[in-house]
Amino acid sequence: MTRTVGTDDVRTGTSGVGSAAVAALRTSFEGQVLAPGDEGYEEHRRVWNGSIDRHPALIARCTGIDDVRTAVRFGRDSGLTVAVRGGGHSFPGLSTVDGGLLIDLRPMAGVRVDPDARVAGVQAGALLGEVDEATQEHGLVVPSGIVSHTGVAGLTLGGGIGWVMRRYGLTVDSLESADLVTADGEVVRAAEDENAELFWGLRGGGGNFGVVTDFRFRLHPVGPQVTAGATFWSMDDAEQVLRCYRDWVADCPDELMTIVVQRLAPALPVVPAELVGRPVIAVAACYAGDVDEGEAVLRPMRTCGSPVLDLVAPKPFLAHQQMFDPSYRHGCWYYVRSCDVAALTDEVIGVVAEHGRRITSPLSSIALWQMGGAVARVADDATAFSGRSAGFTFNINGNTPTADGFEDQRQWARDYWTALAPWHTGVYVNFLMEEGGARVRQAYGDAKYRRLTALKREYDPANLFRLNQNVPPG
Structure with missing residues (x-):
């Protein structure tokens, strides 16, 4: 059953977050921090799936990586349950939360295309259609999904199947690197030559290890x-x-x-x-x-x-x-x-x-x-x-x-x-919907699940990032 969270919850109620802490968050935050009753809260609490009707205690609408770091540390220190939203297309609604902190990446939607090098830098709030528009100007694509208002981040972190995958592979097969904010608020880069095991896990392991803020993709010729x-x-x-x-x-x-x-x-x-x-x-x-x-x-x-x-x-x-x-x-x-x-x-x-x-x-x-x-x-x-x-x-x-x-x-x-x-x-x-831990383990198989569990223990031992197809640290 959905519970409506009022502003009293944010101050002194079930969230356990005091008004001084919220005020400090607003002061240190470049983007918007929205609580129930604030202008824009109703719009930004909603996600794509209309059957999901949840009310975060706070929505932190990030404008850059510093905002993400601040929001992650606030979520960790406050004890609020943390949800992370890119495009908000999660079928089971794992990109929002009742009574917790929603880290909203949608304002971070920049796409940078280098047609000569055939690479694109994409922020985690971008939608597929926004990436397509930028890359198709040059007759290039990032392999991605089939609905243009899907978020790049969620699609990529799960693998990414779509219209050109049989020619160029999954979205993750064109991923060259990713910048990640970990559970302690630090920034790490993952690529084949840096944090290679984390890079392996990000290519299909979902949002289990932190908040990816930027992706770098190889581009391929298709169209226009x-x-x-x-x-x-x-x-x-x-x-x-x-x-x-x-x-x-x-x-x-x-x-x-x-x-x-x-x-x-x-x-x-x-x-x-x-x-x-x-x-x-x-x-x-x-x-x-x-x-x-x-x-x-x-x-x-x-x-x-x-x-x-x-x-x-x-x-x-x-x-x-x-x-x-x-x-x-x-x-x-x-x-x-x-x-x-x-x-x-x-x-x-x-x-x-x-x-x-x-x-x-x-x-x-x-x-x-x-x-x-x-x-x-x-x-x-x-x-x-x-x-x-x-x-x-x-x-x-x-x-x-x-x-x-x-x-x-x-x-x-x-x-x-x-x-x-x-x-x-x-x-x-x-x-997957919310189908339980055994189903998540089945999705990866025992060998991969063990590797993902080890990564989880290294990067998120307290399971701060658990609103996903979760791999617990064990």
Whole structure:
């Protein structure tokens, strides 16, 4: 149950933080420090997932690394539970807290691009769309996700899967270095040649070790035009479409990345009125290479069976990166279950077809991510990310515009995930809800979990940073 925290809590109540300490924080802080009742508090306490409704005792909106250090030390010394927010896209709402300190990095959204060196410096509050806009001016990209208002920090620290990963790898595979504020408020740099074990852990281990304030990424050529979009079929044809898809991607080039989507056809200008609300299965694709080559590679799938809508065309990569934005609006209610599978066997296809036909919410969907390519060619133990050998990753979303019907959609997602249980091989940590410590350990595997635990003991022995997919120090 959500508890509303009043200003008395900040002064002398359950938070245990005195007014003098709060006043001292405000004096030493360049950014904003917001308490309940302050102008802007209601706006900045909210996160992307509308089902999360929490009230921090204080929100520290950081403008630079000194603010982050100050906020971390305040959280440590005050005993407040600390949450860290970049873009605020955490499915389970781990980027906010009831009655604690929210360290808000969103004001730190700078992006610095060196097109000649093909590197970008990105602050931790930046969103994917902001990075894309800066890099696409030069026909370059940081491999990232598929919703432009996702935060760079959370995506990166969990691994980072997206439209160009099969050609260029995960987001973490392009990470050259990161600056981190530790639990004692000190700044460390992590890279292959400095604090290498920490650098290993940051590439998939989430926010367990401190607050990353700056990332340095390698850039790669993509666009500005790509062949991309989605082809739709009736859900009645799901089995035929999935078998055709399975054969098509079996030996496809790395430039091709696809996501199979099941949903009710959305009410968008590009969707004919007679199709809106009908159950459909779609193959969304992006060819990160020559536009004409992409058209030839995509043609066999687009001619499978009888598509009801084909939106594949040459387009700006920036436009394609925003394709899913309308389906993941701020403030809607989101619930996800996820798993990796090795292959689309006939049995898995049967589960997909059956449960896709049970979708009743206009926002519920599945996204079945094609893995492989460059992701799989990096050694499994090279980073903390797990899942490089996965064939496909399921993201099963039971979503609603408001609280109405949310319980039913959440149960649909759970039932779908349970039906796939015989074929589970792992899970992408960024797609976990609050599922318990055993599930986090499963996400990493025993060997990686032991390394992460050792890092946690070194950098955060008191587990100050525990609002995440937590690896306790033991």
